[in-house]
Amino acid sequence: MLSYSEVFSLLLALFMAPLIWRTSQGLDTTVRGLIAVALGCIVASYVFTIAEGYVFADLLNDLEHIFISASAVIFALGSYMLMRSSRDKG
Amino acid sequence: MTFSGSFDMVGLVGFIAAAVFSVMAVGNRGLSRLTGSLMAAAFLVLAFVMFSNTLEHLGITAAMDPVEDYVEVVFFPLFAYGSYVAGSERQMNLLRSTARAAQAEHDMMMGILDSANVAIVMTDTRGCAGFANRFAEDEFGVYGSAGHERQGSTVIVPAGVPVEGVDGVFDISLVGRYIRDERWDAVTAEGRMPLMLSASPMHARDGEVAGAVVVFVRATSVSPGPGPVPQASSAAARDANASAIVDA
Numbered sequence: 001m002l003s004y005s006e007v008f009s010l011l012l013a014l015f016m017a018p019l020i021w022r023t024s025q026g027l028d029t030t031v032r033g034l035i036a037v038a039l040g041c042i043v044a045s046y047v048f049t050i051a052e053g054y055v056f057a058d059l060l061n062d063l064e065h066i067f068i069s070a071s072a073v074i075f076a077l078g079s080y081m082l083m084r085s086s087r088d089k090g
Numbered sequence: 091m092t093f094s095g096s097f098d099m100v101g102l103v104g105f106i107a108a109a110v111f112s113v114m115a116v117g118n119r120g121l122s123r124l125t126g127s128l129m130a131a132a133f134l135v136l137a138f139v140m141f142s143n144t145l146e147h148l149g150i151t152a153a154m155d156p157v158e159d160y161v162e163v164v165f166f167p168l169f170a171y172g173s174y175v176a177g178s179e180r181q182m183n184l185l186r187s188t189a190r191a192a193q194a195e196h197d198m199m200m201g202i203l204d205s206a207n208v209a210i211v212m213t214d215t216r217g218c219a220g221f222a223n224r225f226a227e228d229e230f231g232v233y234g235s236a237g238h239e240r241q242g243s244t245v246i247v248p249a250g251v252p253v254e255g256v257d258g259v260f261d262i263s264l265v266g267r268y269i270r271d272e273r274w275d276a277v278t279a280e281g282r283m284p285l286m287l288s289a290s291p292m293h294a295r296d297g298e299v300a301g302a303v304v305v306f307v308r309a310t311s312v313s314p315g316p317g318p319v320p321q322a323s324s325a326a327a328r329d330a331n332a333s334a335i336v337d338a
Contacts, residue, residue, distance in 0.1 A: 005159035009166075016166040023170070023177035042136075042165075065094035065101070065143075072104025072140070075133060079111030086120020 002053065010046040017043060028085060034078035041071035095147025098140050105137035122179050128172030135165045207307075212292070214301040215265050217258030229308070230276050230283070232259055246285065246306070249273040264289045266299040273309065284309035 017039050024032050045067040052060035109130040116126035139162050142154035203210055209226035211219050211234070219226075221234040231244040245253045247261040249272075256262075269289040276283040287306040294300040 003159065005163065009159070009163050012163060012166050016170040020166075020170050020173045023173040026177065026180040062094050062097075065097040068136075068140070069097040069101035069104060072101040072108065072136065075108040076104045076111065079108045079115065079129070079133075082120065083111045083115040086115045086117050 002050070006046065006049050010043070010050060013039070013043045013046055028081070031078050031081050031085075034074050034081070038071040038074035038078065041067040041074065045071070092147050095144060098143040098147060102137055102140035102144055105133045105140060109133035109137065121176060125172050125176040125179065128168055128175065132165050132168035132172060135161055135168060209304075209306050211259070211304045211306075212301060213258065213260050213265070213304060215262065215299060217256065217260035217262045217265065219259045220301070230306075231278060232276075243279055245277045246274055246287070246304075247277060249275050249284065251275075253277050260302075260304060264304060265302050266291050274306065276306075 020039060021032075021036060024035055027035075045064045048060040048064040048067065052064065112121065112126050112129035112133060115121045116123050120126075121129070138154075139158050142158045146152045146155060204224040206223060206225060209230055209232065210223040211226050211232055212221040213219050219232055219234045222232045226232040230246075231242045232246070233242045242259075244259060245256050245261075246259055247253055247256060248263060251261060264287070267289075268291070269287060271286050271288055274285045274287040276285055285306045286309050287304060289302045289304045291299050292301045292303060
């Protein structure tokens with residue numbers, strides 16, 4: 001069954017992801033790339049969340065959780081690199 | 091613990107770590123306090139979602155499940171706002187450092203101009219001095235002005251030319267052409283002072299002549315060139331060192 005909050009989350013993500021990409025210019029290329037991949041994983045998890053209501057429920061549910069946890073790991077790595085670079089500039 | 095539940099635990103740890111690192115990245119050379127806070131808040135939003143899912147998968151409680159979707163919606167606006175603030179701050183820092191660099195260049199150029207032993211003046215097309223270095227002010231009484239009124243009483247004209255009709259400091263015959271070591275006179279209340287003058291035109295963006303850069307010294311202060319100095323007939327050339335003003 002379609003959840004409107006899930007659809008809204010997906011639309012919001014699709015709208016804001018390009019804005020985030022644009023405003024992250026000037027960041028280290030690697031960090032910017034990690035942010036892009038992490039946001040892509042979150043968007044993918046939103047897609048799987050909606051799609052699991054129609055087809056391959058178990059598989060897509062597992063993929064949803066895998067991708068969201070992957071985004072968490074990538075965000076943690078990107079934040080760590082930002083922290084390191086802020087200290088290395090000293 | 092289900093298969094997906096274990097990934098939720100990984101996600102929970104990951105987002106908490108991301109929030110902690112975001113806060114630790116705050117500093118003079120890293121993120122600003124506002125950016126770090128927004129990023130950390132965004133990550134904690136997703137950490138809450140992972141926490142809710144973890145509790146549900148562990149069979150502890152599903153009470154947070156109804157709230158989860160609405161909390162999750164806040165992630166992208168928070169993250170986008172933090173990213174926008176960080177981008178704006180980078181632009182502002184770049185502007186500040188550019189302004190500082192430009193000011194440093196300006197200060198260095200002014201130091202060079204004011205240390206020079208020659209008069210350096212920038213004029214407009216009417217011959218009015220917009221800028222005059224310290225040597226021009228001290229030695230010749232030529233002052234720069236923001237407006238178009240002549241400051242001081244010094245008028246600079248080609249050698250022997252009367253000063254009537256000269257609106258600004260310089261006779262406008264020097265505007266728009268390249269001049270190299272020509273004999274000009276600085277006319278003051280005390281009389282005429284011989285000068286060696288050089289000038290280059292200044293152009294506006296559209297290519298039109300906007301003024302001139304004029305460099306001049308007293309003709310008697312020119313250092314001797316190679317070879318003997320011939321006898322000069324004009325009064326201003328009596329100085330044996332003045333080789334640049336010899337009569338033809």
